[in-house]
Amino acid sequence: xxxxxxxxxxxxxxxxxxxxxxxxxxxxxxxxxxxxxxxxxxxxxxxxxxxxxxxxxxxxxxxxxxxxxxxxxxxxxxxxxxxxxxxxxxxxxxxxxxxxxxxxxxxxxxxxxxxxxxxxxxxxxxxxxxxxxxxxxxxxxxxxxxxxxxxxxxxxxxxxxxxxxxxxxxxxxxxxxxxxxxxxxxxxxxxxxxxxxxxxxxxxxxxxxxxxxxxxxxxxxxxxxxxxxxxxxxxxxxxxxxxxxxxxxxxxxxxxxxxxxxxxxxxxxxxxxxxxxxxxxxxxxxxxxxxxxxxxxxxxxxxxxxxxxxxxxxxxxxxxxxxxxxxxxxxxxxxxxxxxxxxxxxxxxxxxxxxxxxxxxxxxxxxxxxxxxxxxxxxxxxxxxxxxxxxxxxxxxxxxxxxxxxxxxxxxxxxxxxxxxxxxxxxxxxxxxxxxxxxxxxxxxxxxxxxxxxxxxxxxxxxxxxxxxxxxxxxxxxxxxxxxxxxxxxxxxxxxxxxxxxxxxxxxxxxxxxxxxxxxxxxxxxxxxxxxxxxxxxxxxxxxxxxxxxxxxxxxxxxxxxxxxxxxxxxxxx
Ligand code: SRM
Ligand code: SF4
Numbered sequence: 354x355x356x357x358x359x360x361x362x363x364x365x366x367x368x369x370x371x372x373x374x375x376x377x378x379x380x381x382x383x384x385x386x387x388x389x390x391x392x393x394x395x396x397x398x399x400x401x402x403x404x405x406x407x408x409x410x411x412x413x414x415x416x417x418x419x420x421x422x423x424x425x426x427x428x429x430x431x432x433x434x435x436x437x438x439x440x441x442x443x444x445x446x447x448x449x450x451x452x453x454x455x456x457x458x459x460x461x462x463x464x465x466x467x468x469x470x471x472x473x474x475x476x477x478x479x480x481x482x483x484x485x486x487x488x489x490x491x492x493x494x495x496x497x498x499x500x501x502x503x504x505x506x507x508x509x510x511x512x513x514x515x516x517x518x519x520x521x522x523x524x525x526x527x528x529x530x531x532x533x534x535x536x537x538x539x540x541x542x543x544x545x546x547x548x549x550x551x552x553x554x555x556x557x558x559x560x561x562x563x564x565x566x567x568x569x570x571x572x573x574x575x576x577x578x579x580x581x582x583x584x585x586x587x588x589x590x591x592x593x594x595x596x597x598x599x600x601x602x603x604x605x606x607x608x609x610x611x612x613x614x615x616x617x618x619x620x621x622x623x624x625x626x627x628x629x630x631x632x633x634x635x636x637x638x639x640x641x642x643x644x645x646x647x648x649x650x651x652x653x654x655x656x657x658x659x660x661x662x663x664x665x666x667x668x669x670x671x672x673x674x675x676x677x678x679x680x681x682x683x684x685x686x687x688x689x690x691x692x693x694x695x696x697x698x699x700x701x702x703x704x705x706x707x708x709x710x711x712x713x714x715x716x717x718x719x720x721x722x723x724x725x726x727x728x729x730x731x732x733x734x735x736x737x738x739x740x741x742x743x744x745x746x747x748x749x750x751x752x753x754x755x756x757x758x759x760x761x762x763x764x765x766x767x768x769x770x771x772x773x774x775x776x777x778x779x780x781x782x783x784x785x786x787x788x789x790x791x792x793x794x795x796x797x798x799x800x801x802x803x804x805x806x807x808x809x810x811x812x813x814x815x816x817x818x819x820x821x822x823x824x825x826x827x828x829x830x831x832x833x834x835x836x837x838x839x840x841x842x843x844x845x846x847x848x849x850x851x852x853x854x855x856x857x858x859x860x861x862x863x864x865x866x867x868x869x870x871x872x873x874x875x876x877x878x879x880x881x882x883x884x885x886x887x888x889x890x891x892x893x894x895x896x897x898x899x900x901x902x903x904x905x906x907x908x909x910x911x912x913x914x915x916x917x918x919x920x921x922x923x924x925x926x927x
Contacts, residue, residue, distance in 0.1 A: 407494025792834025801851025
């Protein structure tokens with residue numbers, strides 16, 4: 354048994370990252386000292402702790418080759434991830450991120466698949482003032498990354514009814530209940546030299562001194578609408594409504610997670626499974642109990658086997674349920690049956706229910722930048738400066754503009770039009786339902802392009818959908834530059850997962866509502882072959898689908914391997 358926090362592992366048998374965490378003095382490590390050094394990069398150990406503070410060390414991979422040739426060091430830079438529960442961003446917070454992107458970043462902002470904002474290309478010397486500026490706008494980067502509770506996702510719809518108000522209150526309580534209590538973050542980034550005179554940290558009864566074995570992800574969905582991709586989470590909370598429109602309680606789902614490693618069959622994507630049902634006032638305690646079981650029993654010796662899904666696979670859901678139940682002063686009720694009607698993207702115009710309007714804007718792959726054809730970043734800045742609207746980031750990397758009055762609506766559309774920003778309604782369905790992760794040049798784990806490859810690929814696929822006569826069908830397409838699954842490709846109708854530069858595994862047979870894993874359709878195919886390889890299935894789908902049948906459901910009704918045989922138009926290299 355561990356002497357510092359009570360988890361069930363010996364420090365000597367733990368992974369390197371565990372040793373660093375344990376020695377970090379509640380997430381301080383050597384960060385404060387290293388920030389003062391005139392170096393472009395932190396030490397490896399500090400880099401581990403840095404993640405807990407919402408920062409990843411990266412380098413520009415486009416420049417690696419040239420630097421090597423010239424005998425120069427890598428072009429080091431930082432990625433900052435701001436944790437934004439439910440994706441709710443005030444006007445000041447948005448403008449702060451826009452300013453940081455311009456002053457110290459690479460001039461772009463990125464909406465993530467977990468409703469956060471990321472800033473890329475920040476140099477180490479600018480890190481502290483960038484993080485300070487984010488905190489001045491009342492957001493934090495603590496918990497953006499690291500082995501702790503990550504950003505808690507929640508349906509971003511800004512409806513003003515009782516159910517949504519109560520869910521937002523639960524979200525806030527969960528954030529408080531699952532955030533580490535260390536003062537390291539404010540010492541290092543906000544108070545500077547005051548660090549020396551600080552008081553001791555309050556005890557952390559959830560995380561102890563070693564935090565969790567691995568990242569931990571939680572999302573809240575509203576029964577019927579799986580817009581948050583609930584099954585991808587370590588802990589999913591599905592909110593049910595009473596007949597009177599109040600919050601009735603939550604179904605708990607546990608053990609979702611999509612990461613896998615190429616050629617390592619002992620790693621796999623998994624969908625979360627039912628644990629039980631709790632009343633609204635019990636949900637924070639129940640969530641803490643789930644996290645604490647993972648804290649105590651998760652695998653700290655092998656990071657590839659450390660997510661909650663592996664603990665549940667190894668010990669069984671009944672053991673896990675019993676362990677959680679033993680930590681609660683109330684009974685877990687039996688799980689309810691879940692019916693998913695849709696996975697709303699919330700795009701286009703909606704009435705909020707309070708006389709105001711909300712507009713959901715499609716942001717291709719979440720990247721907010723100005724290009725030759727569209728001044729998206731400039732348009733968003735002008736909208737927020739002029740109308741002071743609250744934004745909601747969606748789990749599909751898009752943005753909702755809320756609280757628009759009748760007059761505000763006109764001003765909003767005029768600004769978008771002036772900057773040449775395409776409206777969500779004008780986009781082909783394939784584009785609207787596509788996502789891609791950053792991959793090159795910032796992601797150190799990428800083995801193939803994603804964000805830079807998807808725009809032309811998805812436009813070709815949109816044409817195939819049109820030729821097949823199914824251009825308006827909602828089919829989700831998700832691409833990643835490696836098997837880690839950051840855009841949740843294994844839950845889409847169609848998934849493209851990078852295997853090496855220019856090649857992808859093709860997955861088919863998920864569903865639009867994200868309730869099951871898709872299956873491998875073809876291995877290691879060239880990017881340029883993908884539209885041709887999808888043509889056959891899309892045409893056959895168009896002619897033989899049942900009424901209301903989605904593409905993923907149709908694929909599933911076929912045998913995926915038979916489908917591959919029928920439509921393998923090119924030789925595929927294994
Ligand atoms: Fe992710 C690692 C980007 C959502 C699974 N992810 C990374 C890193 C930080 C690469 C790294 O470790 O050096 C990527 C940074 C790239 C860059 O340049 O920005 C990265 N992940 C992203 C984002 C930005 C993709 C996006 O297009 O939006 C998403 C940020 C979410 C956020 O705001 O917190 C993002 N990542 C996800 C999701 C989807 C989700 O959570 O709903 C997953 C699959 C679900 C899951 O966690 O299982 C995901 N990311 C991973 C994994 C595999 C984890 C595993 O259990 O094996 C890694 C690698 C790791 O942790 O070792 C990873
Ligand atoms: Fe990087 Fe892979 Fe995640 Fe894409 S899926 S951002 S390549 S870790």
